[in-house]
Every structure is written in structure tokens, then in C-alpha cells.
Amino acid sequence: MLTVTSRCTCSRCAVERDGKPAKDGSAKLPRGWKRWCDALWCDTCWRRGWSMRAVSMPIASAARDGEQIERSALRDLIRAACQMASTAANIVIRECVATDIVRLPGMAKLPPMPAFPPGPTGKASTHVYHRVRAALPDLDPQSVTSIVQAAQRKWSASRFDVVWRRSAAPPSYRDDMPCPIAAAATSVAMDGDRAVVSIRLGRSRVACTMVQGAEWRRQLATLRRIASREWPGGEASVYLRDGRPMIKVCAWVPVSAPRETDGVLSVRTCGDHMLTLTVGQTVRRVNCDRDRRMLETHDRRLQRWSDDMKPEVRPPSMVAEHLQEDREIACRARARVVDTLTHTLSSIVAGLARRRRVARVVYDNTDRTYMSGSFPWHMLAERIRQKVAANGQEMLTITPDASTRVVAPPQEMLASEAGQ
Numbered sequence: 001m002l003t004v005t006s007r008c009t010c011s012r013c014a015v016e017r018d019g020k021p022a023k024d025g026s027a028k029l030p031r032g033w034k035r036w037c038d039a040l041w042c043d044t045c046w047r048r049g050w051s052m053r054a055v056s057m058p059i060a061s062a063a064r065d066g067e068q069i070e071r072s073a074l075r076d077l078i079r080a081a082c083q084m085a086s087t088a089a090n091i092v093i094r095e096c097v098a099t100d101i102v103r104l105p106g107m108a109k110l111p112p113m114p115a116f117p118p119g120p121t122g123k124a125s126t127h128v129y130h131r132v133r134a135a136l137p138d139l140d141p142q143s144v145t146s147i148v149q150a151a152q153r154k155w156s157a158s159r160f161d162v163v164w165r166r167s168a169a170p171p172s173y174r175d176d177m178p179c180p181i182a183a184a185a186t187s188v189a190m191d192g193d194r195a196v197v198s199i200r201l202g203r204s205r206v207a208c209t210m211v212q213g214a215e216w217r218r219q220l221a222t223l224r225r226i227a228s229r230e231w232p233g234g235e236a237s238v239y240l241r242d243g244r245p246m247i248k249v250c251a252w253v254p255v256s257a258p259r260e261t262d263g264v265l266s267v268r269t270c271g272d273h274m275l276t277l278t279v280g281q282t283v284r285r286v287n288c289d290r291d292r293r294m295l296e297t298h299d300r301r302l303q304r305w306s307d308d309m310k311p312e313v314r315p316p317s318m319v320a321e322h323l324q325e326d327r328e329i330a331c332r333a334r335a336r337v338v339d340t341l342t343h344t345l346s347s348i349v350a351g352l353a354r355r356r357r358v359a360r361v362v363y364d365n366t367d368r369t370y371m372s373g374s375f376p377w378h379m380l381a382e383r384i385r386q387k388v389a390a391n392g393q394e395m396l397t398i399t400p401d402a403s404t405r406v407v408a409p410p411q412e413m414l415a416s417e418a419g420q
Contacts, residue, residue: 142182348385
């Protein structure tokens with residue numbers, strides 16, 4: 001069969017790629033390309049010029065078809081959407097497990113994952129999508145696409161441990177999983193000082209009015225820039241946090257313009273402090289004693305809860321339910337503390353690097369004895385990387401396994417290409 005293609009040209013670097021024609025006669029963008037302000041961006045230029053950020057805010061009120069939705073009804077609507085999203089993700093994982101291979105004696109290495117059976121359209125890529133759509137017809141089709149892609153990436157990342165090493169179980173998703181809303185189904189507008197995020201939940205569109213207050217000024221500023229089309233908006237998601245309806249909106253933030261940089265900022269973990277920041281003759285130490293005590297206390301309580309649930313000393317079912325509720329509440333509080341702590345530490349590092357105008361940030365977390373063993377060091381490293389990259393600076397990460405990872409600054413790549 002002859003495939004007709006259309007030519008797409010990047011407005012920044014003039015690179016050309018073939019794209020399939022859409023139904024309206026225009027060209028479909030190649031994978032990773034973006035259209036913004038009537039200009040085409042290739043995937044390389046987009047990653048160099050924009051950085052992904054996300055803001056989460058509580059929903060003050062919601063309306064559907066011009067009618068206000070009761071608070072309890074809104075919670076039920078979001079809870080049902082999250083349950084359908086988790087069900088869809090678990091269906092994808094089950095399909096991946098059923099299609100993948102089983103390690104047999106004599107295999108030297110893990111082979112690539114086999115292709116899925118052909119879907120209703122004859123393409124293997126649509127098999128899982130149509131299985132999910134048949135099982136959950138009320139779930140938005142674009143949300144299904146996002147869930148399928150995210151779950152397949154999750155399986156690809158874990159299949160070596162699950163299939164080859166047999167040291168982990170297949171991933172699973174809980175009912176409180178956030179329900180993704182595609183960027184095309186999300187719009188942000190300003191009603192005076194209030195931000196209104198319109199999303200499509202199931203078969204209807206819901207207008208969510210965000211809360212106000214000084215503590216939300218940073219999030220409102222981001223939504224205001226999305227509404228004015230100063231920044232491109234991205235995917236959104238809805239979920240419940242301790243029974244409170246929440247919405248997260250992603251935005252593409254422009255990468256800072258390159259400046260004259262020199263020197264290195266050393267960020268090191270040690271047994272006496274959380275972080276030690278060294279640039280030139282200046283040394284800054286971050287202790288985080290309060291967060292350290294909180295995480296250590298949580299780990300001890302978690303171990304005691306586990307001891308009380310052993311078969312030999314298992315309490316009656318009613319007492320066990322109360323213990324499980326207390327455990328879930330404590331785990332959610334711990335997750336919020338870790339989220340705030342990693343954002344705060346990464347902002348401190350990125351702010352110092354920006355003020356001192358260093359060329360590179362070297363992050364060494366080989367010594368992890370100061371903080372609790374359950375602390376997500378990978379999350380801290382990733383958030384430092386994101387904020388440092390937004391400054392247009394390079395980051396070198398040193399991990400306990402003696403591996404290093406260098407992330408080059410996007411704008412420096414553009415500058416070097418322009419000088420050639």
C-alpha cells in the first residue's frame with residue numbers, strides 16, 4: 001500500500017521530517033514535534049528551549065453544563081475516574097505480562113519484547129488500546145492513550161527484574177492513581193483573579209475553579225501564563241488527597257537564556273549534614289533535622305505496625321482495619337513531607353547555582369547515611385536536574401554504584417551549534 005506523506009519543517013533549525021497527512025489535509029506532526037504560536041518545533045529544539053513543570057492545586061468548586069456540582073458528587077466523580085484509570089493501567093500490565101516471554105534454561109540474555117497480536121485495525125500497536133476501550137467505554141479515549149503509554153513504559157522499565165532476574169512482581173496500580181487528562185482536553189482561563197481549568201471527565205466537560213490565597217500565588221501565576229498563552233499547557237490529572245479534590249496541570253517553562261558562566265558548584269551528601277554546597281571558598285550546609293526526625297519516626301512506626309500484623313499476633317479484624325487506616329494516613333503525610341523537602345532542597349541548589357553563575361553542578365550522593373533508608377534519593381537528584389537544566393547549566397551526578405550521568409544544558413547546545 002502506498003503511503004502519502006507530508007513534509008514538516010522546523011521553524012528553528014529548518015530540519016525536515018515526513019509526516020502523514022491528517023483528515024483535514026494538514027500534516028500530522030512527527031513524534032515529539034510541537035506546534036506553538038503558528039510555528040513548528042522539532043523534538044530537539046523543543047527540549048532545548050522548554051522544560052516541563054507541574055502545579056497542583058485544590059479545587060474550590062466545579063460546574064458541569066452550567067450547573068454547580070456538589071462537593072460529595074465531585075469527589076465521587078473523581079474517585080470513579082481514578083478507579084477506571086487504575087483498572088485501565090492494570091489491564092495494560094496484564095496484557096504485557098501475557099505477551100512477554102518466560103525465561104527458559106539456556107537463554108543467554110533477555111530478548112526484546114514480542115509484538116502484541118494485531119488489533120481490530122490490523123495493527124499491533126492498537127491491540128491494548130482497544131482492549132481497554134472495550135472494558136471501559138466511559139473512560140475518555142485520549143486518557144486511555146496516555147494510560148496505555150505510561151503503563152507500557154512502566155513495564156519496559158521493570159521487565160528485566162520481573163522476567164529475567166525474577167526478583168520483582170509485575171507493577172500494579174492502586175485505585176487512588178491520578179486520572180490523566182490529555183492536553184487537548186484541558187483548557188485554562190482566568191475569571192478575574194480566579195483560575196478556571198476546564199477538563200473532560202468521561203463523557204462530559206467539567207469547569208473547575210481553583211482556590212485562592214497567598215500560599216497559592218506561585219501556582220496561580222503559572223496558570224495565568226498558560227491562560228494568556230505565554231507558556232504552552234500540557235497534560236492535566238485529577239485525584240483525591242485525603243478526600244480533597246485536587247488537579248495537577250503541566251506547563252512548558254522556557255529555559256533561561258545562556259549567560260557567562262564559570263566554576264563548579266559541588267553538592268555532596270555526608271553523614272553529618274543533608275547537603276554540603278561548595279562553590280569557590282563558600283561553603284553552605286543544609287541539615288533538615290526536623291525532616292530527618294520525622295522520617296526516622298515514620299520508619300519506626302511502620303515497622304511496629306508491621307510487627308503487630310504478623311500472623312502470630314494479628315489483632316481482630318476491626319482493630320486491624322483501624323491500624324491500616326492509621327498506617328495509610330501516616331504514609332500520605334510522609335509522602336507530602338518528602339515532596340516538599342525534595343522541592344525545597346532542589347530550589348536551594350538551583351538558586352545558588354544561578355546566583356553564582358556556575359557552569360556545572362556536581363551532585364554526589366554516594367553517602368546516604370544521614371537520612372532514613374527509605375528516602376527517595378533518585379527523586380531529589382531528578383528535581384535538582386530539572387531545575388538546574390532550566391537555568392541552562394550542566395549537571396554531573398555521581399551515584400553509589402560509581403556510575404555518572406552528565407546532563408548538558410539545552411541552551412549551550414544551541415550556542416555551540418550556532419557558532420559552527
